[in-house]
Each structure stands twice: as structure tokens, then as C-alpha cells.
Amino acid sequence: MTNPNGYTTKSNIVAGGNGRPSVTATINGQQVKVPEGTTILDAARLLHVEIPTLCKHADLDPTAACGLCIVKAKGSSKMLRACCTPVEKGMEITTHDAEIVEVRRTVVELILSKHPNDCLTCGRNQNCELQTIASDFGIRQAVMPSIAKDFELDVSTAALTLDPSKCISCGRCVHVCQDIQNVHALCFLGRGYETQIAPAGVSLGESPCVKCGQCSAHCPTGAIFEFDETWRTWDFLKDPELFTVVQIAPSVRVAIGEAFGLQPGTNLTGQLYAALRRLGFDAIFDTNFGADVTILEEGSEFIQRFMHSRGELPLITSCCPAWVDFMEKFHGDMIGHFSTCKSPHEIVGVLAKTYYAEKTGLDPARIRCVSIMPCTAKKWEIGRHESMYASGYQDVDVSLTTRELARMIKQAGIAFLDLEEEECDPILGDYTGAGTIFGVTGGVMEAALRTAADLITGETLEQLEYTGVRGLEGVKEAEVEIAGRTVRVAVAHGLGHVESVLHRVREAKENGEEPPYHFVEVMACPGGCVGGGGQPYGVTNDVRMARARGLYSDDERRKLRKSHENPHVKRLYDGFLKEPLGRKAHELLHTKYQARLTYAR
Amino acid sequence: MSDVVMVPDISRTVQKWRKKRGSLIMALHEVQNRYGYVPRNVSLQLAQLMDVPLARIYEVVTFYNYFNLEPPGRNNVSVCLGTACYLKGAPDIFDSLKEVLGLEDGGTTGDGEFHLQSVRCVGCCGLAPVVVMNGQTLSKVRPGDAKDITARAKKKE
Numbered sequence: 140m141t142n143p144n145g146y147t148t149k150s151n152i153v154a155g156g157n158g159r160p161s162v163t164a165t166i167n168g169q170q171v172k173v174p175e176g177t178t179i180l181d182a183a184r185l186l187h188v189e190i191p192t193l194c195k196h197a198d199l200d201p202t203a204a205c206g207l208c209i210v211k212a213k214g215s216s217k218m219l220r221a222c223c224t225p226v227e228k229g230m231e232i233t234t235h236d237a238e239i240v241e242v243r244r245t246v247v248e249l250i251l252s253k254h255p256n257d258c259l260t261c262g263r264n265q266n267c268e269l270q271t272i273a274s275d276f277g278i279r280q281a282v283m284p285s286i287a288k289d290f291e292l293d294v295s296t297a298a299l300t301l302d303p304s305k306c307i308s309c310g311r312c313v314h315v316c317q318d319i320q321n322v323h324a325l326c327f328l329g330r331g332y333e334t335q336i337a338p339a340g341v342s343l344g345e346s347p348c349v350k351c352g353q354c355s356a357h358c359p360t361g362a363i364f365e366f367d368e369t370w371r372t373w374d375f376l377k378d379p380e381l382f383t384v385v386q387i388a389p390s391v392r393v394a395i396g397e398a399f400g401l402q403p404g405t406n407l408t409g410q411l412y413a414a415l416r417r418l419g420f421d422a423i424f425d426t427n428f429g430a431d432v433t434i435l436e437e438g439s440e441f442i443q444r445f446m447h448s449r450g451e452l453p454l455i456t457s458c459c460p461a462w463v464d465f466m467e468k469f470h471g472d473m474i475g476h477f478s479t480c481k482s483p484h485e486i487v488g489v490l491a492k493t494y495y496a497e498k499t500g501l502d503p504a505r506i507r508c509v510s511i512m513p514c515t516a517k518k519w520e521i522g523r524h525e526s527m528y529a530s531g532y533q534d535v536d537v538s539l540t541t542r543e544l545a546r547m548i549k550q551a552g553i554a555f556l557d558l559e560e561e562e563c564d565p566i567l568g569d570y571t572g573a574g575t576i577f578g579v580t581g582g583v584m585e586a587a588l589r590t591a592a593d594l595i596t597g598e599t600l601e602q603l604e605y606t607g608v609r610g611l612e613g614v615k616e617a618e619v620e621i622a623g624r625t626v627r628v629a630v631a632h633g634l635g636h637v638e639s640v641l642h643r644v645r646e647a648k649e650n651g652e653e654p655p656y657h658f659v660e661v662m663a664c665p666g667g668c669v670g671g672g673g674q675p676y677g678v679t680n681d682v683r684m685a686r687a688r689g690l691y692s693d694d695e696r697r698k699l700r701k702s703h704e705n706p707h708v709k710r711l712y713d714g715f716l717k718e719p720l721g722r723k724a725h726e727l728l729h730t731k732y733q734a735r736l737t738y739a740r
Numbered sequence: 741m742s743d744v745v746m747v748p749d750i751s752r753t754v755q756k757w758r759k760k761r762g763s764l765i766m767a768l769h770e771v772q773n774r775y776g777y778v779p780r781n782v783s784l785q786l787a788q789l790m791d792v793p794l795a796r797i798y799e800v801v802t803f804y805n806y807f808n809l810e811p812p813g814r815n816n817v818s819v820c821l822g823t824a825c826y827l828k829g830a831p832d833i834f835d836s837l838k839e840v841l842g843l844e845d846g847g848t849t850g851d852g853e854f855h856l857q858s859v860r861c862v863g864c865c866g867l868a869p870v871v872v873m874n875g876q877t878l879s880k881v882r883p884g885d886a887k888d889i890t891a892r893a894k895k896k897e
Binding site for chain 1: 780783784793794795796797798799802803809
């Protein structure tokens with residue numbers, strides 16, 4: 140059957156609605172039955188109709204800012220915005236016709252009139268949502284006179300680049316920063332044409348910004364993107380005097396493929412090792428090894444506090460730098476709860492310039508350490524405290540995001556997808572399944588429980604998987620029996636979910652009650668590092684889950700799945716560190732925290 | 741940055757709106773009326789007192805014309821650009837005031853003498869075009885009056 144708009148009608152589409160009453164309407168002549176409250180935008184997707192939008196993001200509530208998603212509804216004199224209009228009973232909606240396309244083209248032209256024509260030198264060239272839409276609409280010339288303004292770049296965080304001239308005021312970054320992350324660094328200043336997205340009266344570096352980079356992951360254009368340090372890395376690689384080592388974070392291996400057209404979750408560990416070797420790095424390490432070491436230190440800290448009452452409970456994880464920054468700025472009273480253990484990449488960094496240097500006879504002054512991270516906050520972390528120079532040098536010299544590495548691989552002309560898998564280099568690379576799941580929310584907790592359970596009971600337990608801490612629920616709570624005692628744990632991801640957990644901890648403290656939890660894991664980004672601010676663009680919960688599955692299957696494939704069983708970690712302790720939480724371990728692998736002001740001025 | 745400290749009576753009045761939804765704007769009115777602008781460190785204190793992010797305060801302050809982030813001049817000149825005044829030639833008056841004072845919209849002279857701003861309808865369209873000088877409404881102003889208006893203000897001091 141063909142309707143007046145030329146769309147062929149197939150079977151009726153019905154969507155599941157969790158018991159909500161459903162409404163039936165037609166979109167482009169095709170009947171659709173959706174749960175009450177479903178927006179026209181979402182209902183259209185069920186019919187494989189894509190309505191363009193620049194402001195709506197799957198993670199965020201609609202704001203109707205951009206005006207691209209307008210549709211017609213029979214009987215309505217004005218066009219409706221599909222992103223924020225729920226389907227009503229009997230609605231007859233048209234999403235595309237000549238007039239709608241014309242209106243949308245005008246909207247695009249209006250947006251472009253306020254946007255510089257800088258595509259070739261823009262940080263989002265080739266993966267910009269505005270560029271794609273302009274291309275789809277075949278805009279060949281500026282119809283409206285340009286009112287684009289020049290602004291100075293804000294690179295004060297040295298983690299993110301804020302370029303307000305590219306901003307289309309869609310508001311995604313503000314909503315992520317305020318509603319999802321509860322940071323409130325970015326806000327709308329002014330109104331109308333004058334609207335600017337910026338911190339309240341200071342630079343980003345002086346604001347409460349925690350550098351999580353979720354703004355950059357959600358920005359549809361080049362208004363916020365990672366602070367590029369690929370050139371510094373190239374400088375290391377071209378200097379024959381230097382010995383440059385590199386490490387990759389857990390979640391990078393299951394996301395970088397997306398930058399080369401592969402599905403999210405494709406595990407490319409072996410190809411990454413090969414590509415890094417071809418880029419000219421002198422030794423290829425893996426942050427997963429550092430994660431295994433983290434577990435020995437942090438797991439031992441937990442046992443100290445839980446079994447021997449030495450230190451405050453709950454113990455709170457500290458491997459996420461944006462979370463560390465957030466805690467120091469907003470929750471300084473929690474410092475005593477924080478694990479003092481450094482994050483995995485800092486551990487690999489300091490060990491590269493001490494342990495590895497000693498073993499290989501290299502002068503640590505000649506070693507440069509580059510980390511490939513899913514994260515923009517890691518760029519800040521590498522200089523955040525004097526303990527990040529524990530080797531006598533800066534332990535990690537440069538931290539690149541997944542996106543930056545993808546560009547370097549392309550610059551180097553490496554046919555990434557054709558590479559044979561290779562191995563990493565000894566002695567800071569081999570990892571267990573526990574190390575690799577650090578990249579997903581709940582992973583650090585699960586890895587720590589695997590080791591803590593064995594160490595507390597003194598047995599090798601069969602239990603490996605703690606599924607209660609997996610998944611994308613904002614706060615996950617679980618109870619685990621270890622040696623006849625109940626361990627209460629909580630896992631939060633997305634900084635907006637932290638407040639309720641900390642509130643319970645504080646309340647119990649004030650009332651002199653048992654702490655509600657013994658162990659708490661927090662990751663700043665929704666989904667954990669798989670959803671990190673430095674990962675390839677286009678993240679949604681489906682993408683986060685696919686990347687997480689990639690890591691869990693990496694874990695399942697490993698012969699060794701508990702950090703303390705890693706033979707290279709055992710050797711590190713036997714021959715160098717001696718024991719977890721020992722003097723040397725404290726010198727090299729631990730850090731300190733300090734309460735900070737949210738605004739520097 | 742100025743070192744203005746929130747005076748106790750303001751901090752008391754602000755307390756009464758604490759945690760009441762939608763009351764930020766009332767508190768900001770109080771601050772604006774007291775200081776003639778919203779000083780940054782008062783905003784910072786307000787954020788703490790009312791448990792509102794500073795970002796939200798700045799969003800409100802920069803959205804409404806009523807609030808200023810910079811200290812006003814000793815003489816405040818507001819030119820109405822509301823519909824009636826606009827049609828009666830307010831843009832020309834605004835331009836000549838800009839020229840006489842050497843200011844853009846929202847600017848303050850280097851000596852702190854004059855602050856010039858445009859406002860939307862001040863509610864006396866019958867007198868259009870209107871300029872409000874230090875709270876006093878001047879009616880049926882002509883572009884040629886700009887020099888006179890500013891000179892009179894100086895004399896009064």
C-alpha cells in the first residue's frame with residue numbers, strides 16, 4: 140500500500156512499553172503503536188525514519204534548541220518539534236516532504252550564518268554533526284550574511300579546548316555538565332544571539348571543571364574537544380636520544396575500532412600493540428598490568444580497613460582522575476576514605492622509570508612515557524600532585540585520548556585493520572582478566588573482590604564473577620559473603636549518581652552507625668571508562684554496553700583472571716617492591732589528596 | 741576583583757529564601773538593589789548560602805537586563821529601546837549618547853562617571869522616547885539632548 144507521501148506501508152509497528160498504556164498514530168501514513176509519552180522522534184525511529192537533530196542526544200532530555208526536527212501534524216497550523224512532542228492518539232504525522240526539507244535547510248543556513256567556515260582546520264573535521272547535516276542538505280554557499288564571532292580559545296585546563304566560536308548553543312555540554320555530572324562548570328551566559336556557553340566568569344581551568352570531557356563527547360561540533368598533544372608525542376618519537384614507552388588503557392582496545400569503521404566492542408589489543416610498534420615506540424606496555432598492581436595495593440588497603448579496622452570505611456576507589464578532582468573540590472571531607480593507591484597508568488609510568496629502567500639498564504632520564512587513555516582528565520592527572528613525579532621524573536609525560544591515537548595511526552599511514560596481532564613487551568604488559576575489566580563500571584570492584592576474597596580466606600576461590608556490580612544502573616549495591624562476613628559494596632558511575640551514596644555514608648557517620656558500605660567504586664563517566672570523554676564519538680548506552688561486552692569477553696578468555704595470580708606482578712613484588720603497602724610501594728605507588736576550592740577566584 | 745563583603749542584613753534576608761525553589765531571583769534583586777550590581781564575591785557567598793551552583797547564579801544574572809556584573813557608574817543612563825520608544829527614535833538617542841560618552845551598550849567610562857545601558861520598556865510609553873537618568877525619567881528626549889543630559893548630571897554633583 141502506498142500513502143499520499145509515497146511511503147510504502149508495511150506491517151504495523153508496535154513497541155514495548157513496560158505496562159504504560161499505548162497510543163496509536165500514523166507517521167508518513169504508516170501506523171505505529173507506542174507507549175504513551177514516546178516522542179515523535181523516537182516513534183519515527185521505530186519505522187526507520189531518521190529525523191535530523193543537532194541538540195537531542197540519547198543521554199539527554201530534549202531541549203528543542205536547534206529547530207531541525209520539525210514535523211507536520213495534520214490539523215496543526217504550526218510545525219512541531221519531534222524531539223519534545225509526545226505522540227498523541229490518532230496523530231497523523233509527516234516527517235519529510237518538500238516544505239519540511241526547505242524549512243530544515245533554512246534552519247541549517249541560519250546556524251551556519253553564525254558558524255565560522257573553518258572545517259579544514261577544525262578539531263571535529265570529518266566527524267562533526269553540523270558538517271554532516273550541512274553536507275546532507277547540500278549547502279553550497281552562504282545564503283545569510285555571516286554574524287560569526289571570533290573568540291579566544293580556552294585551553295586553561297590543558298585537557299580540553301573550548302572554542303566558543305564553533306558553538307551552536309545546542310546546550311548538550313551544559314546539560315551533561317550540570318544534570319549528568321553535577322559539576323556545573325559550564326553554563327549559559329547571556330541570551331539570544333549573545334548566548335555563550337562558558338564557566339561563570341572565569342576560565343575553565345579556574346572553574347569547578349573536573350576535566351571528565353563528557354562535554355567534548357556530547358558536543359555536536361568543534362566547540363569543545365580534547366587538548367591535542369599528538370605533536371608532543373611525535374617529538375618524543377623523532378628524538379633518537381629518547382626511549383619512548385607507551386601503554387594502553389583497558390577500554391581503548393574495545394573502542395578504537397570505531398574510528399576505523401568497526402563495531403563498538405571489537406577487541407583490537409593485538410593490533411594496537413602492532414600499530415604502536417610501527418609508530419616507533421620503543422616498548423609497548425599495557426595499563427591492564429598496572430590495574431593488576433592497583434588491585435594488590437587497593438585490595439590490601441581494603442583488607443587492612445575491613446579486617447583490621449585500620450582506616451576509615453567505606454574505602455573509596457581513586458583510579459578515576461575526574462572523580463579525584465570532583466572529590467577534592469566538592470567532597471573534601473571524604474579524603475580519609477579515599478584509597479591512596481595511584482591509578483593504573485601512573486603505576487605503569489613510575490615502574491617504567493624505576494623497575495623497568497633498573498632491569499634494562501636504561502637511564503630513566505632518557506625514558507618518556509606516553510599513555511593512551513579513554514580520558515581527557517588523565518592529561519590533568521599526570522601533573523596533579525608531586526607524587527606523580529615519584530620516579531624523580533614526571534612518571535607519565537603525555538596522556539593521549541583514544542581519538543588522538545586514532546589520528547596518529549592514520550597520520551603514520553598504518554593500515555590498522557590489516558595488521559596481524561602482536562604481543563606487548565615484557566615486563567609491564569601481561570595482564571589478567573581482572574585488569575581488563577577496570578575499563579567498565581563495576582570492574583574495579585569486581586577485580587578487587589576477586590583478590591580480596593582469596594587473600595582474606597587464604598584459599599583459591601572458584602567464584603570469579605560478581606554480576607551484582609555489572610550493568611548500567613546509576614548506583615549498584617551488592618552484598619558479598621567473604622569468610623563468613625558480609626561485605627557491602629556500592630558502585631556509582633556518572634558523577635551525578637555519587638551524591639546519594641556519599642549522603643548515606645555521611646548520615647551513618649553523623650549518627651554513629653555502621654557504615655552503609657565497606658567498599659565504594661566511583662567512575663566519573665557514565666558506563667565507566669568505556670564511556671570516557673576521550674573515546675570515539677557517538678556514545679550511547681548501546682555503545683557503552685557493546686564496549687563493556689568486549690572487555691568482559693576479554694576477561695573470560697584469559698587463563699588468569701585474578702590480579703594476584705599475574706606472574707609478572709608476583710615477580711615485581713618479589714624482586715622489587717617486596718610487599719603490597721610496603722615502604723617502597725608507598726614511595727612509588729601511592730599519592731595524597733587535598734581539599735580544593737571549586738572556584739580559583 | 742572587588743572586595744565587597746556581603747553585609748549582614750542582606751545575608752539575613754537571603755537566608756529566608758534558602759532552599760525555597762525559585763527564590764534565587766528575589767535574593768539577586770536584593771543584592772542588585774543594595775550594591776547597584778552583583779559583585780562576584782557576593783555571588784560566591786550567595787551560592788553557598790542558598791546551596792545553588794554559581795553557574796546558575798550567572799545564568800540568571802546574565803539573562804536579565806536588570807542585573808549587572810560590573811559596578812555601575814556614578815551616573816546611570818538607561819535608554820529605553822522598547823517598541824514605543826524605538827519607533828519614536830530611541831536608537832538615534834542611544835547612538836548620540838554612545839558618541840558623547842564614548843561607550844558601548846553596558847559600558848562604564850574609565851573615570852567611573854557614567855554607565856550607559858539600553859533597557860526594554862520602562863512602562864511609560866506615553867512619554868516616549870524615554871531616558872532614565874539616575875532613576876529620574878526624562879521624557880520626549882531628542883538626540884540633540886545627549887550633551888545637555890550628561891552635562892546636567894555632572895553639574896548636580
